Ligand code: ADP
């Protein structure tokens with residue numbers, strides 16, 4: 059179930075398109091709805107103390123992310139289809155990890171599981187000492203707002219918001235709206251002259267950079283990026299990746315990035331390859 063405030067999926071767009079949300083199709087009507095949401099969503103978030111929350115003693119290294127023995131099978135019309143068969147990985151704050159693998163090898167599936175957008179059939183995902191599986195829908199939504207930032211393969215920009223509002227959206231949800239940082243990101247991503255435009259008025263490469271800026275604006279502890287430079291030519295992709303690496307380093311976050319490109323993967327601190335549902 060999508061929890062209230064989720065930015066990630068089609069549910070979000072359905073809400074925006076509901077006739078009662080925007081009866082005259084005006085920005086004014088939309089803005090009222092938006093600010094009601096933002097008020098509700100920027101309320102202090104608390105993670106209830108639950109049995110599933112791990113308490114590590116101080117002498118152990120605390121990983122930003124630990125993924126243990128993750129399995130995922132999709133139920134399809136043709137029967138069960140197993141994608142992940144026991145994935146293990148770890149990531150420390152400040153580390154950058156490239157995830158490679160052929161198309162269909164389960165890279166996006168793994169990213170969605172780590173981002174709390176879907177649940178594994180088996181295994182554990184521990185993010186900042188919290189076992190994601192132990193969180194309820196609201197807990198996972200809070201995780202998505204505050205701790206994890208996802209750059210989606212299909213961007214998922216909000217069509218009815220200008221570029222500037224798209225960039226600040228996730229930060230507002232996380233209660234970390236910072237106009238100076240957002241302006242810096244827009245500048246570094248070469249978007250300053252595009253801020254008043256709507257996503258449909260941008261090229262694919264520009265939309266991709268807006269999606270990256272939106273994620274980084276919220277200063278997530280963990281950035282999950284699904285082929286974030288897939289729409290860019292090789293030279294631009296390298297520039298944008300270097301920029302992402304620099305910005306992620308500035309915020310001290312960890313980065314897990316899916317890429318097809320061996321050249322881009324080599325610029326990151328570690329590299330994992332998915333094959334036949336396992337880390338090869
Ligand atoms: P990648 O990102 O590595 O290209 P995905 O994680 O998107 O791969 O998909 C892995 C496999 O799982 C693919 O064969 C895809 O068709 C299948 N798959 C992905 N999502 C679903 C779903 N919701 N239902 C059924 N099969 C799916």
Ligand code: MG
Nearest residue numbers: 165166211284
């Ligand atoms: Mg994919």
